[in-house]
Amino acid sequence: MATVTHVCTIDYVAKILGEDRELLEAIVSNDDNLTYGDIISVYTSSEEAITALTDRGIEELRDMLTAARITPETWHEFLDDFVHDADLVARIKAQSPR
Secondary structure (H helix, E strand, O other), X not given: OOOXXXXXXXXXXXXXXXXXHHHHHHHHOOOOOOOOOOEEEEEEEOXXXXXXXXXXXXXXXXXXXXXXXXXXXXXXXXXXXXXXXXXXXXXXHHOOOO
């Protein structure tokens, strides 16, 4: 396994993937959704942390979202399975599909 030399914050990942930051946060909030070690918590103080992803984590997330968007039905199933915030799910479902 290659050594991780940098990570990207979840805000930056949302920008480069063109995704909703809250959606990505909801997906990676369960660290079982990506391979162990690809989600990194960066502590900015004793009470605050930001989430970051390795390059492999970004690719895995991209692949996961691409596969979920094959049909509107699979996308809605994905949202229902991976996002536990009903308001966020409703907001994402209301947006036009890609």
